[in-house]
Amino acid sequence: MTPVEHEIDTLEAFDAHLARGLHLDRCVVQSVDLTERAELLKRTSVDGAIFLGCILRPGLDESLRSRGALVFPRLPELPFNPYRPRLYEAPDLFDAVITGQDYTASHDALIYAWHRAQGNQPSLGATLAMSLHDHSMSESLDDWSRTRPDAMTIGIMGGHAAARGTGTFREAATLAGELTRGGRLVMTGGGPGAMEAANLGAYLAGQPEALDDAIAVLAAAADFRSDLTAWARAMLEVRRRWEPSGESAGIPTWFYGHEPPNGFATVIAKYFSNAIREDTLLQRCRGGIVYLQGAAGTVQEIFQAATGNYYSPEGAPTTPMVLVGKDYWTGRLPAWPLLEALGRDRAMGTRLHLVDHVAEAAGVLLA
Template structure:
């Protein structure tokens, strides 16, 4: 999941004149533009219990669509090989130091033999995809239907678009051997804490989680250690799952050591 950008980037590769006011939306494999764009999402329609009882008749068909998303995702990624998921904000501009760090991270992971999996959006996700692609690696984007994003960025060389968040999240967990988390907002927090929760509850075998950005993440870790751990809401091993660094090479070494 990505954090909503304030505006679409006007200098996306391949665009001659990108109109910021022109609505564009990807809906699974479908591409919508201008008046064809609707403001709701498939997840929203699935989870919204308000309205008529038509859902009784339509939900069985939704199950088939959900099944198709899993089949398509598994089919596209089954032979991916070792891969690392990189999370981070879609709002990170290209002139931000964290963007440059994301490019370096993606390239270093690719040189280590990892595919790089992101949410496929702009910002930090684009940076990691860019680094992986420019280093000759496999650059994966798992896009999601949102009212305010166009789909995967132009540096993705293997992309899958999803309607349902839960299907997409399954692909991240199933095909990633570790998570690297760049600075981000609500979407990044969701991905980070879901990964840690899956390890904590032993729903998945342990894998490394590295936070890149000491200045950005230190406050969160201090709160976890001081307040949450201090009140007994988590254990020390939960906090120890999160490794913090500013060094791209260190982050990649941690991923490589966990193979």
């Protein structure tokens, strides 16, 4: 397939591109309202161009196809844009809560309700829409990450059960703040609990003195399961009081729809497919992965990353893995003995660490 020459995802970028006397050959135009540019499109070369979910005047799609373009139409009756040209931010997903409504009216909740309504065997149209959306998320994440090397990206994994205000929550936030100040980009699963705490710590990395007060605001609505609207409003109150002084990414999923995304990540790449989401998250964290206390999801992430390290080609770098909590990971959920056994006589063995405190984890990864 002929390489893409240029990507355009706003009307302003479209106008600027053509104002330079350029054509649209081999360009990708994504989710742009082009109804007022019909005459311009009729006299512009579009050979090999791809139009993804653009709004066009009736009949113009046939003209574009006849001149060598591919036109992917908008899909009707969806609560989301499958060709979304950029990552989400908190206001995109918590829009209704921002305007004083209940969380159930939010963009995030409406998409989850639609997802659940598809059942275990969604229609071909629904499957296609979700696949297109997830592809757009990956493309946008690639664009956003281009100046943020994977080797400097550190994943912080942990369970959603860490309630706001608990010691585990505070430790995750402290760890993320230290890593961010150390020049690393923190990436999480984007949900509540330890994930929210890590994104919060990065959000306030430049003002660590505010962390205690911010956690106190959040602790007033500590558990998302008891009142999700109050939980979201507390998050928005922290965002109102403190501007971000560090960046991070969250990679949540509608597969776990009972878990809302957290609003402290700079960007949110939310996926329908949990399998793609997990792979995306772990593949990007080449600077290391920290595992705080968690349950089945965190254990899955441990061994998914371990499998990649185990089968890494000879001489290829492996990802450092740091498990926090010796008693937890050797007793309550004894993942460490098996992980250590897998690493024996393998290159990954020197990159496995079991520590008791987040300060030790930060020391390992910032060394």
